Amino acid sequence: MRSYVERAKDFIAEVFPYLEKMTPWDVEEQIEVFNSQYHRAVKVNHGIARIALITSDYVVKFDYDPDEVADVGGGHAEITMYANAEREGMAHLFAQITAYKYNDREFYIMPLVRGVGSGRWYAEHYMNPQERDFCRKYKLSDLHSNNYGFVKGHVCLIDYACCLPESTSEYDDYLEMQSSPHTWMDSWS
Numbered sequence: 222m223r224s225y226v227e228r229a230k231d232f233i234a235e236v237f238p239y240l241e242k243m244t245p246w247d248v249e250e251q252i253e254v255f256n257s258q259y260h261r262a263v264k265v266n267h268g269i270a271r272i273a274l275i276t277s278d279y280v281v282k283f284d285y286d287p288d289e290v291a292d293v294g295g296g297h298a299e300i301t302m303y304a305n306a307e308r309e310g311m312a313h314l315f316a317q318i319t320a321y322k323y324n325d326r327e328f329y330i331m332p333l334v335r336g337v338g339s340g341r342w343y344a345e346h347y348m349n350p351q352e353r354d355f356c357r358k359y360k361l362s363d364l365h366s367n368n369y370g371f372v373k374g375h376v377c378l379i380d381y382a383c384c385l386p387e388s389t390s391e392y393d394d395y396l397e398m399q400s401s402p403h404t405w406m407d408s409w410s
């Protein structure tokens with residue numbers, strides 16, 4: 222059987238004519254047309270920074286505007302992060318990402334990860350101390366429920382583009398808030 226990356230590349234070639242304008246507001250409509258012509262059931266998920274085209278076993282993402290991703294981090298940031306993770310033996314924490322340039326546009330292919338949105342806490346909650354340290358070291362932020370799922374019972378990040386060198390980890394803020402309930406409850410009164 223061909224790999225999910227090979228099949229995703231074929232999909233990109235097929236879907237590209239439907240995405241020609243690549244404007245967020247007509248992608249959904251275009252994918253509906255694609256689905257009916259190709260008898261597919263691809264879903265569209267609009268994130269803040271990019272669009273994800275979701276199939277039953279892989280996901281293809283592209284930035285709305287590759288030049289406007291500085292704050293939230295684009296697909297390119299994920300390629301770098303994945304390389305860091307591989308180098309430090311942490312690749313299991315991340316959905317593998319493959320960049321694929323087609324007609325001068327950059328697409329990013331990932332395996333479909335299940336259980337996205339099912340976790341109750343920040344992703345760090347499900348990590349061991351070494352894994353958490355890795356996230357701190359690379360200033361990974363924004364690891365809320367919709368940005369990770371589970372693979373073989375272990376947390377797996379699917380959106381790791383956002384690292385904010387200036388700020389502390391949201392998870393640390395959260396822990397701090399939990400350990401001093403009076404402080405934040407007081408702020409409501």
Ligand SMILES: Nc1ncnc2c1ncn2[C@@H]1O[C@H](COP(=O)(O)OP(=O)(O)OP(=O)(O)O)[C@@H](O)[C@H]1O
Pocket residue numbers: 266267268269270271272273275280282293316331332333334335337367368370379380382
């Ligand atoms: N590998 C994946 N497996 C399963 N679902 C995915 C995958 N990648 C993306 N998705 C779905 O698509 C959504 C948008 O993707 P992603 O989080 O990467 O975009 P984003 O623009 O960075 O989102 P946001 O900034 O809103 O967090 C995710 O919240 C998730 O529901």
Ligand SMILES: [Mg+2]
Pocket residue numbers: 268367368380
């Ligand atoms: Mg996201």
